[in-house]
Amino acid sequence: MNKNIFLVLIAGSLAIAAGALFWSMQEKPVATGPALPTFDYVNGDSWAERPELPPPAVWETGWDIDVVLLAGEAALEISGTQAIEKRRVEAAGKLNDLAGAFEKTGTVYAPYLRAASLEEDTAAALSHYLSTDNRGRAFVIATDRPLPAAVLPLFEADPLLRDRFGGVLLFGENNAGAGLSEGLAPGVTCSRRYKADEGCIAPVELRRSGNGFAASGGERLxxxxxxxxxxxTSKLAEPLGELEEIEIIEIRRPGETD
Structure with a gap:
């Protein structure tokens, strides 16, 4: 009798162990949740940091510097347990802290980015800034990721853009020895201010200062x-206003009128 009970216990233990092994080998379900919004950078709510009033254009008061903050560490991710709005609030807090580190460098623009579409959103946000917000001002890019190759056409399309591009302030874990990106050679993106062998990337160290960060490094740029x-470099001229259609009036000599 005792021997039978012992065998039953052994068989039960083996069945439990086999079940546990089978369960551990199953693919874990992918976390799903509400889809993240597609950011339209024309809208102010797609930016965590952006001045309420546009700073003076280069043709108004001369040269000044902007900082475009592209932070992958603050990119929004899909989560089945966290509401979209809460994720946006957390991202805004991170971007606000990071923006404080670059306020002394210039006016900061920090877009929201999606982790699953990081390269696409980076290119879209930078494109909108250059076409709408830049207005001929000098600018640098502060980022914790190499710039994606998707931004290459922005520099290729405008030779004057490269001259007023100060370079990349690279912070975070990737700030040692990282390049712009595959296909983004210094000769394509960097200003002629820099020698070919020095490039236009500078590592930046961020350290905690109160509730935010302070930055050191990047002075070379x-x-x-x-x-x-x-x-x-010549400053960009103020764009002409919209063309107004003027009606051409027929000229008649005396005696030709009805």
Missing amino acids: VNGLIPWLNEH
């Missing part, structure tokens, strides 16, 4: 940028 622009 920022210091002397405006004096160089004043000496070597």
